[in-house]
Amino acid sequence: MRAKAALPVAGEALVLRILRWLKRSGVTRVVLNLHHRAETITREVGDGAAIGLDLRYSWETAILGSAGGPARAIPLLDADRFLIVNGDTLAAVDLNDLAARHVDTNALVTMAAVDGDPRYNGIIADDAGRIRAFGRDPGALHFIGVQAVNAAAFAGVSVETRSETVHGIYPDLIARSPGALRVVRTGVEFFDIGTPRDYLETASTIAAREGKLLDRGLHSTVASDARVDSSILWNQVTVGPGASLIRCVVADGVTVPAGARYEGCSLVATDRGMIAVPF
Structure with a gap:
């Protein structure tokens, strides 16, 4: 398996994008x-020199x-100020605009968001x-994994034990300093790979836009009479004769038996053989 940030999206690991x-x-x-599976990320990124970044790793x-x-x-x-960007989302936020608004409002945290879905928890803010809060509300906005923050927002946070932002220190900051947390509503397109279904949809959309095929990894082979449709194959995958894969994500090292048929599944190799998890 791989860390989410190392998953291939139209020929390139998400973290590289x-x-x-x-x-x-x-x-x-x-x-x-x-x-989790840190080596799958470091193998893709290295020291960052190829991208032109001064890159360091923080090992948890x-x-x-x-x-x-x-x-x-x-x-x-x-x-004193920096950006936090999630490793399992893509959203082409205007970072210069986000940073400028963060400074102009003297906020401790400024979160980028898009219109939300009232069925889910989101960001509740004034005009x-x-x-004001995080929760379910008809006007709640959806956080898209990009935020500008001040280091002071994390003052007193332990670096030895687990703690959270939205479900931890951020509500405390709101209570202590109203207005310290801000949201910027954007119109950017938001891609998520948090679930296999989301991952497949994201990869399919981006591949189509870039004129690419869905990923077929290194040393993967597909029998001439097998069907592979709208599916992603990682490395060292073997698809046997007469097999059929429709809307599947096939992880490293999987062998799909001859004649097997799967649709809407993640296929993963384990010590006990391949398992299929519907999504």
Whole structure:
């Protein structure tokens, strides 16, 4: 398996797409938080020199959460203000505009968002963009994984134990300093790979726009009479004769038996053989 940020999207690992976007936006220094399957990310990124970034890694031996992770990375950044960008989303936010609004409002945290879905929790803010709460509301906005923050927002956060932002320190900041958290409503397109279904939809959309095929990884083979339709194959995948894959994500090392048929599934190799998980 791979870390989400290392998943291929139209021929390029998601983390590389994010880093190239940051570089184009004028970012020069980056710290990547690493925990789950860290080697799958470092293998793609290396030292960042190929992208032209001053890149460092912050290694989490235990998951520190959305607050603890940034708190641990702050000494490596050595900056009073910085951006936090999720590694499992794509959203071409205007970072210069976000940073300018963050400074102009004297906020501790400024979150980029799009119109939300009232069925889900979101950002509840007033007309001036001051965040009041997080929760379910008809007018709630959806956070898209990009935010400008002050290091002071993480003052006192432990770098040894897990802690969260939206479900932890951010509500506390709102209570102590009303107006310290702001939201910028954007009109950008937002892509998420949080679930296999989201991942497949994101990869399919981007591949179509860039005139590419869906990913077929290194050393993967497909029998001449097999059907592979709207599916992603990672490395060292073998699809046997007469097999059929429709809207599937096939992980590294999977062998799809001859004549097998799968639709809307993740296929994963385990010590006990291949397993199929519908999505």
